[in-house]
Structures are given as C-alpha cells and as structure tokens.
Amino acid sequence: MKIIKTIKEFNNYRKNLEGKIGFVPTMGYLHEGHLSLMKKAKKECDIVIVSIFVNPTQFSPNEDLEKYPRDFEGDKDRCRSVKVDAIFYPEEKEMYPEEGMTTVIVEKITKKLCGVSRPTHFQGVTTVVSKLFNIVKPNRAYFGQKDLQQSIVIKRMVKDLNIDVNIVVCPILREDDGLAMSSRNEYLNEKERTVAPIIYESLQLAKNMFDNGEKSVERLKLAILEKINSKISDDMGKIDYVEIFDTENINNVMKVNKGNAIALAVYLGKARLIDNIIL
C-alpha cells in the first residue's frame, strides 16, 4: 500500500494506473463505516485510493477543526486490512499552498438542514472534493449515506459541472445499539454515549409510524422530538433540526411519501451528531 503525500508524487503514481479507479475521500479516524466504502470500492474497481485530509475550509471558526480526532497509524492499518492500494495523505499546505480565490458553490440545497447552522460548510466540501477529484481522477467515488445532504450536494455538483465521476452512496453503518458510526462519537462521554442511541430509535419510530399509514409531516416530526427529548435533557444537549424532504432537491414535503428522507442533527455534549433514514 502506497502512502503519497504530495500532488506531484500522486500524479506520477496515477499516470501508470490502468483499469477502474475507486476513490474514498475521508477525514481519517476511520471506522467500519469508512471501511465499508472501501470494501465496496474494492469489489467494484481495480484500484482503490483513499484520501485522508482534515479539510479546514469545511469547518467554521467556532467548530472542532483543532480537536477533530486523528490517528494516521491506525488508519494505515485499517486501510491495509481492506487492501486499499494507496492513501493520499497531503498536508494542508499541499492542498492550499496559498490563499485560494476559487470556490465551487452549490446553491439552494446547501442552505437547508446542516447548511442553516453551518453556512459555509458545504462550499468547503464541494471545493475540496473538486480538487481531490481533479487530482485523483477516479471513475467512481464512494460516500456514506450518513452524510446524506453531503451526498446529495456532491451528486448535484457532479451533474451540474459534467464531472465524469460516478457517485456511489453506501448505507449507514451502526453500532450494536443503533448509533450511526461517526468519528465524532469519540467526543461523547459515558453518559452521553448511553443516551445517544435514542437518535436512531426516534427515526425508527417515525418509520414505523409511516409504514403504518402516518403521512403527516408534523406528527412524525413531533414523535421524533418527543422521543429524543424524553432521553436528552436540556443540560445534555438539544435538537438542531428534524426535517422530512425529497432526496433530490431537499424540498420539504407537505405529505410524506415513500422515498422521502427524515434527517436530523442533535447537539450532545461536545458532539453534533447527524443521522437519517429513507422511508
């Protein structure tokens, strides 16, 4: 497995590659969710490339850039365990050698959901993913459904800009108690970790209600809010949003339909956790 730290070195590596290239962009601190993307890529492609880069431009000044967890040695082992071919592991000055003037902006769908509390997050994501796609030149790129809005935004960017990369969105992996896997679960203390599964339980409750005929957006949202608030007290955390929407344009729906998504974000201790379910 190659570890490549510079773009120049990557270009030299890339030009000799043949066959289908699968790409998994990550911020590292890899868990089973990331590994599931790599395994899927391995199954569908000849070469699998993983990038590990904690991208500063997708954090706002008050967010957790500095304390975002890092474990490159462990990440290498994890990548090796699923037979990744190369890790692209650039330093910040390699990706942003000077103040960049160029931004790739997706409008509208980035203003909703997480975009409300993280207004510059998605332009950081779309810009760095554009850069990574231009460096890695993959045929397929793998994203987790855990970051549902991100995957919708990336798909939209790829379509609008005619980027020749196939976007593959893979299912959410969960801990045994249902909590969606996330590098940020690391931030939870023992008590917070104990109550965290209520987030997914609330989504399952809503899905059950929907499957049993409930089509009211308000009643489903209310059920989720009540369920979460029954376990997460004001001093432990608070709900950022709960939304029900169509998965192409993230438009709120009047009446819930099959294929709509429910997504939510919850502040819990030092963590901001997101989760979602497709109906």
Added chain:
Amino acid sequence: MKIIKTIKEFNNYRKNLEGKIGFVPTMGYLHEGHLSLMKKAKKECDIVIVSIFVNPTQFSPNEDLEKYPRDFEGDKDRCRSVKVDAIFYPEEKEMYPEEGMTTVIVEKITKKLCGVSRPTHFQGVTTVVSKLFNIVKPNRAYFGQKDLQQSIVIKRMVKDLNIDVNIVVCPILREDDGLAMSSRNEYLNEKERTVAPIIYESLQLAKNMFDNGEKSVERLKLAILEKINSKISDDMGKIDYVEIFDTENINNVMKVNKGNAIALAVYLGKARLIDNIIL
C-alpha cells in the same frame, strides 16, 4: 472533421482518442485570432477540439446575448481550413438541461477591470469552462491574450482547483490598422470602425513612453485617455476603464514595471471593445 452536438456523443468520441488533446473553447463567429489558437494547438497536440457555444450565463440581461453574431457554416469552413479534428457544438439545453445550482467562482481578480461593469461575467466563464474541461478532458487549452483578464482568471481557477489542464495564452491578432480582432468589431458602423484603431494606438503610445523611461501610472493613463478622447467624441462612445496592473493578481501598481499590463475597455457605438498590452 466531426461535428458533435451532444455530450453523450462526445464521450463516445473522446474515449477512443489517444495522444495529446488540444482544446480551443470559443463562442463562434471565428476570426483569424481564433484560428491562430487552433494552429498553435495543431502544432503542439495530436488532436484539436474546438467548442462553439454562445454561453448565456456570461452575459448579463442588458448585454448582447441575443444579437451576438453567429455563423456556424462559415465557422465549420474556417475550422476545416486549419485541420481541426472535431467541433463540439452543443445547444443551450445540452449544456444547461435544468437550472444549474453549481457555480465556480474566482474571487478578487474577477471584481476588477471588466468585472466592475460586468459583475457576473466571469463566474459564467469559469463555470462553463469547468464544464467544458470536464467534458472535453484536454491536456492543453488555448486562450487569447485579447481577453487578458479571462486568461488570468482561468489560470487561477486551474491552479486553485488542481485542474490537470495546461493553459496556453496566445498573442493578440490585429487588423492591418492595429484594431484587435474581435467578433464584436462586427457591431461597428463605418465611422466607428474608422476611429477604433485609436485604442491600440493609445496603448502603443503608452508603451513607447514607458520604454523611454516613464514609470508614472497616472501620466501613462492620462496619455491614453487624452489620445482616445481626441478621436472618440462623447456621442460616439466612452472609456469604461484604463488600468495598469501586475498580471498575476491584477493588483494596481504604484510605479510601472516591465511585465505589467495596461488594459482598457471602450464603449464605441453598440460595441464594448477591449484591448491590452504587456510592457
């Protein structure tokens, strides 16, 4: 010479190409300036692809999109004469099948010079050039120095986004009387066409002054303004801007140095003409 109208058809053509691909993006109504780009591409590359697309997103509502001159039959002959391999000639709905949400924005350097009177022009350019690069996948792309700011903006975008395309900027071609070749010269009536060469004469005057030791930005600009106003009366047109700047970041200079550029834009009749000179 192939004429390709859809992206799907282009993809099929592109995947069988080998060797170095040169690309000349144009809005058609081709003149010798465009042909010089194609000839240069032909010399440096194995395959030369020209796009002809009058991109609506780089015109603002009050500009000349509707009356922008078009002559596809003539353009085909001109491309054939310099042995272009393929023309990509998409319709608007092929490039923008729905309302796009994604924009590639270069900040700062797009706010200056032509960006003052055309505030959304360059984001239209950078977005469509991104799309065309993603479709055509060239090794080299050729732009004219006539649109100096455009070439600086494109180079910046390519650098910031790690786009793997070599940008080649080619010299301005001029009519016998010095007027820079432009599809928009078409808009000039006989009288306007007679005075138009004063634009380049004024740049030459300033260059001569510089070569003879004049380093004052103000005195060079004044000489240009006076020269142009001596021929172009208020009822015929007016100067939009005259600026002297460094060619990397388009920063105004305090004192003029070798390598700086003088650029200007002049409204003349129905046309807005631009020209520039590197010192």
